[in-house]
Amino acid sequence: MDSLDLQIENFLVGVDIGGTFTDCVIIDADGNVTTAKALSTPDDFARGMIDALSAGAESLGLGVEELCRRTRLLTHGTTVGTNAVVQRRGAKVGLITTKGHNDVIHIMRGSRGFTGREINKVVHFPESKKPDPVVPKTLIQGVSERVDCFGKVVVPLNEGEATQAIDELVSAGVEAVAVCFLWSFKHPEHERRIAEMIAERAPDVFVTTSSELVPKWGEYERTTAVALNAYIGPLTSGYLGRLGETVEQLGNPQPMQITQCGGGTISLNRARRAPLLTLDSGPVSGVTGSRYLGELIGQPNIITTDMGGTSFDVGIINDGHPAFSYVSNVNQYEYFLPKVDVQAIGNGGGSLVRADERTRTLHVGPDSAGADPGPVCYSRGGTVPTTTDAALVLGYIGADTFAGGRVTLDRAAAEAAITEIGKKVGLGMQACASGIVTIAEHQMADLIRRMTIQKGFDPRDFVLFSFGGAGPMHAGVFAFELGIKKVIVPQGRMASTWCAFGAASADILHIAEQVNIMTSPFTADVLNAEFSQLVEGLREQLLAEKAPSVTHVFRCSLDVRHKGQINEVEVLLPSAELSPDQVTAITEDFHALYQQIYGKGSSFLRAKLEAVTFRVRASAEIAKPSLSLATLTDEIPEVANREPRPIFWRQLDDTVETPVFQGGQLVPGNLVNGPAVIETRDTTIVVHPGRRATVDGYGNFELELEA
Numbered sequence: 001m002d003s004l005d006l007q008i009e010n011f012l013v014g015v016d017i018g019g020t021f022t023d024c025v026i027i028d029a030d031g032n033v034t035t036a037k038a039l040s041t042p043d044d045f046a047r048g049m050i051d052a053l054s055a056g057a058e059s060l061g062l063g064v065e066e067l068c069r070r071t072r073l074l075t076h077g078t079t080v081g082t083n084a085v086v087q088r089r090g091a092k093v094g095l096i097t098t099k100g101h102n103d104v105i106h107i108m109r110g111s112r113g114f115t116g117r118e119i120n121k122v123v124h125f126p127e128s129k130k131p132d133p134v135v136p137k138t139l140i141q142g143v144s145e146r147v148d149c150f151g152k153v154v155v156p157l158n159e160g161e162a163t164q165a166i167d168e169l170v171s172a173g174v175e176a177v178a179v180c181f182l183w184s185f186k187h188p189e190h191e192r193r194i195a196e197m198i199a200e201r202a203p204d205v206f207v208t209t210s211s212e213l214v215p216k217w218g219e220y221e222r223t224t225a226v227a228l229n230a231y232i233g234p235l236t237s238g239y240l241g242r243l244g245e246t247v248e249q250l251g252n253p254q255p256m257q258i259t260q261c262g263g264g265t266i267s268l269n270r271a272r273r274a275p276l277l278t279l280d281s282g283p284v285s286g287v288t289g290s291r292y293l294g295e296l297i298g299q300p301n302i303i304t305t306d307m308g309g310t311s312f313d314v315g316i317i318n319d320g321h322p323a324f325s326y327v328s329n330v331n332q333y334e335y336f337l338p339k340v341d342v343q344a345i346g347n348g349g350g351s352l353v354r355a356d357e358r359t360r361t362l363h364v365g366p367d368s369a370g371a372d373p374g375p376v377c378y379s380r381g382g383t384v385p386t387t388t389d390a391a392l393v394l395g396y397i398g399a400d401t402f403a404g405g406r407v408t409l410d411r412a413a414a415e416a417a418i419t420e421i422g423k424k425v426g427l428g429m430q431a432c433a434s435g436i437v438t439i440a441e442h443q444m445a446d447l448i449r450r451m452t453i454q455k456g457f458d459p460r461d462f463v464l465f466s467f468g469g470a471g472p473m474h475a476g477v478f479a480f481e482l483g484i485k486k487v488i489v490p491q492g493r494m495a496s497t498w499c500a501f502g503a504a505s506a507d508i509l510h511i512a513e514q515v516n517i518m519t520s521p522f523t524a525d526v527l528n529a530e531f532s533q534l535v536e537g538l539r540e541q542l543l544a545e546k547a548p549s550v551t552h553v554f555r556c557s558l559d560v561r562h563k564g565q566i567n568e569v570e571v572l573l574p575s576a577e578l579s580p581d582q583v584t585a586i587t588e589d590f591h592a593l594y595q596q597i598y599g600k601g602s603s604f605l606r607a608k609l610e611a612v613t614f615r616v617r618a619s620a621e622i623a624k625p626s627l628s629l630a631t632l633t634d635e636i637p638e639v640a641n642r643e644p645r646p647i648f649w650r651q652l653d654d655t656v657e658t659p660v661f662q663g664g665q666l667v668p669g670n671l672v673n674g675p676a677v678i679e680t681r682d683t684t685i686v687v688h689p690g691r692r693a694t695v696d697g698y699g700n701f702e703l704e705l706e707a
Contacts (some may be wrong), residue, residue: 010070012625012697013056015049015502016077016259016282016497018308018655023497024270025504026060026067031626033057035497036676037682042156047245050250062198063067069251071266073622077259077282079277080239085330086143088132089229094169095135096162096194097223098182099142105135105223109334123232129516131332134227139172141273143194143643151186162194176206177232178658181224183214184517188315199695206233213274215652216336216613217515220325223231225335236275244268245388255545257508259285261339264509278336278487279330282499287315289502290465293490295320295696296627301462303448306499307471309350310368312444314464315342323455324570326559332391338511338615343451347443349388349470353436355424361618362432363427364439378407385421385653388470389414390436393429395472395647396686398660406682416616434650437474452482456596459484467498470703472685480688480705487703489685491627496682501625508545508620512538513613519563520609530614531556531576538618549619559613568612569593576616629697632669640665642679649675651689663701672696 003160004560012027017040026034036059038051050064056488057067068074097104108130143162169177177198184191198207210226233475240258247256257265259281271278283306290304294317302317316323325341327334346366352361364387375388377399392414399409399440417427422432452459462484466475474488481485489495512534535554542552552668556576559568571589574582578654587609594603642660652675661672663680671694672678674687678701685701687693694702 002379002591011067011072012504012623013053013067013074013583014077014500014502014506015052015073015074015680016285016500016503017045017048017079018282018499020229022048022052023500024056025494025497025500025501026056026626027501027504029626031628033491033511033625034281034493034500035500036495037497042083042248045078046239049076049243050246051438065251068247071251071252071254073254073257073504074247074252075257075259075506076243077285077499077503078236078239078278081236081278082280082282083638084232084235085228085279091133091234093135093227093230094139094141094172094177095176095223095230096141096143096165096169096177096179099145099161101182101219102140102142103137105140105227106130106133106137107220108332109220114643134224134231134333139174140171141169145181145190147183147187149182149183149186150393151183151189153190157190157193159193160196160199165196165473166198168175170202174205174571176208176233178210178223178226178230179225180210180219182219183217184209185217185222188212196254205574206230206237208233208273212669213276215515216335216513217253218228218336221334221336224333225276225337228330228333228335229274232275232279236278237272240275242266257506259288259503259506261328261337262507262509262511262617263288263340263495264507265503266508266510270510270545275337279328280339280342282696283313283315283342283344285499285502285506286467287317287340287342287502287507288314289498289504290315290321290467290490290506291317291322292502292624293465293627293698295698295701297488297696299463299488303452303459303462303464304664305448305464305466305468305471305475305478306347307443307444307466307468307474308592309374309469310346310348311344311472312347312447313342313468314447316451316455316457316607317632318457321572323451326570330346337707338513341451343447343449345443345445347387348390349386351387351440352382352384353386353390353421354653355421357424360425362435362439363565364436365442375414377411377416378589379413383417384603385417385436386560387436387440388415390433391473393418393433394437395655395658396437396643397684398677399469400515400646400680401642401660401679404549405604422591430648430655434648438477438650440484441474442481444474445481448478448482456598460573463488465490467495467683469496469683471495472683472703476686476688476691476703476705479703485704485706487705489683489701490678490702491699493680493682493699495680507622508542510538510541510618512618513615515613516642518611518613520587522583522586524578527578527583527614531616532580534616535576535618536613537588537615542618542620551619553619554622555617555619557615557617558586558611559612559615560586561612563608563610564593567594567598570615617644627698630668630699632697633667634669634671636670636672637665637667640670647675647677664694668695668697668699 036055041048144158191209258271351365375386680683
């Protein structure tokens with residue numbers, strides 16, 4: 001049986017692990033959506049995932065075994081690798097590299113991993129320090145071998161030295177070995193031989209080679225990537241292996257897919273070999289789901305915003321394609337890996353509020369109260385007010401209807417905490433609460449500006465998707481500040497589990513890259529030869545995983561720069577087989593994109609160009625959720641009306657008795673004029689005065705921000 005025959009069973013299932021909750025989304029053949037949550041279990045995340053699956057099955061009146069048997073594709077987003085890096089719980093790693101270059105990972109780059117982040121630490125080295133080493137110097141072994149920049153072997157691999165290096169690392173107790181030789185992406189045979197030797201001498205040791213993981217130039221970034229992959233390899237691989245066996249024992253007939261940072265999914269086996277691909281894959285799944293829904297409703301330009309309890313994540317979809325980045329940063333370590341560009345700040349519902357009495361100013365975030373103790377109003381021991389406490393004081397959140405009535409909030413405690421911090425800056429309770437929320441919303445707007453304007457995009461050309469438990473409460477303000485005319489809360493009731501929906505709707509995706517620097521003028525024969533090798537390799541990979549061959553799609557791109565410069569621009573190509581006219585268009589497209597990013601006139605039209613990185617994205621398109629249009633009706637059902645409550649509106653500088661609606665009871669076609677609040681089970685949509693919200697035919701909430 002084809003292991004990815006998507007016509008056999010009923011359900012598409014996505015499960016995404018978060019810091020507090022593990023979310024499950026189940027979509028049946030008719031497009032009906034079921035959501036469920038379970039507490040995450042950091043001691044063993046597999047337990048939390050199975051709990052979420054069980055909760056979803058229970059909502060459908062099924063047992064978890066029956067749900068698994070009837071699932072055509074189960075996709076999982078995991079944070080195990082991310083947590084291992086953040087909490088410093090990775091494996092003991094050894095590194096084998098070219099003799100004489102042992103210290104590359106310790107030398108780092110001059111910015112020490114702070115580029116674009118903390119300016120004081122970038123320009124004032126005394127204020128910065130290097131991170132704790134992923135691989136200590138005592139566990140780095142140099143081996144004699146050398147390949148030149150053309151891929152020619154200058155010094156053969158010394159297998160005697162390699163044997164000694166492996167034995168010394170194994171004797172030192174390493175659990176994983178990273179292998180990174182100079183110019184190995186031009187000649188990978190030396191790295192492959194080392195991997196074979198380790199497998200023969202120490203079969204239980206996790207091994208990763210740079211030529212397989214990141215075949216790109218940039219010696220430091222390549223070494224970092226392979227070291228980090230080894231660091232999280234044993235833990236992530238073990239977790240995924242155990243989970244795969246559990247799901248198979250529950251009766252799931254299809255191989256589980258794992259979300260990856262490139263915007264799609266990879267096989268379980270690929271994720272076990274390259275767990276670095278799973279870092280930051282959770283927020284990327286929100287972009288993936290937004291792209292699918294955007295195609296469905298005819299919105300190719302989307303700003304995605306995901307706000308939970310701790311962070312605020314932003315992604316960009318331009319002309320139907322997510323924006324990518326190719327340099328990632330983990331604990332100051334920079335590495336090259338193609339990933340959907342999602343940037344985050346510490347700004348969520350649990351962001352702590354502090355006052356500077358000297359300057360009489362308020363500060364919101366970046367640290368968070370988390371789930372324990374949480375905001376003051378949770379009554380779990382929190383004493384420092386948060387954004388959620390301020391929203392409760394303003395009336396945006398109902399003390400008795402929060403989280404669908406499952407949690408009762410202590411409004412009096414929140415008011416006392418906000419009043420106390422307001423005294424330090426000379427503000428009354430309502431003014432202080434309003435100031436806290438406004439600061440948080442403007443910090444979000446600033447991040448979106450950096451993600452759009454600094455990359456040559458005008459935010460007014462985009463719609464904004466708002467999801468996550470706290471996002472729709474604030475989106476109407478930060479979107480308005482940017483001139484955005486429409487906010488979409490995707491699928492209303494599903495907004496807080498949108499990343500799990502993105503996992504369920506993601507295509508299988510593999511990305512292959514190859515560096516081969518060549519100078520213009522480019523010729524079709526040479527470019528096509530490079531791309532054909534990458535395409536065939538990816539085709540074999542998809543076929544080996546038994547992905548449906550009729551759905552294979554190959555998208556090619558080329559990183560181009562001015563000769564003698566370092567700023568590269570990715571140029572998307574129309575096909576993998578280029579004609580001479582299409583090759584000529586590469587130069588024109590490069591100049592247009594370069595000037596979009598760096599300003600009109602910044603590109604020197606008569607300069608020679610260099611092609612640097614050849615890239616192919618190979619996807620196998622899976623069956624998508626079938627979301628159908630509903631009949632529109634104007635009349636708001638009576639059951640959708642809730643008891644009005646007093647809410648303070650900054651625009652009116654007054655507290656007004658405001659209509660409140662139960663979002664789950666509103667139907668397509670309903671219109672709600674502001675001021676108003678729409679509550680769903682897991683999120684709240686705030687409709688400010690002068691604005692309106694509608695429910696479209698697919699069940700999305702659309703917030704219109706034009707007067």
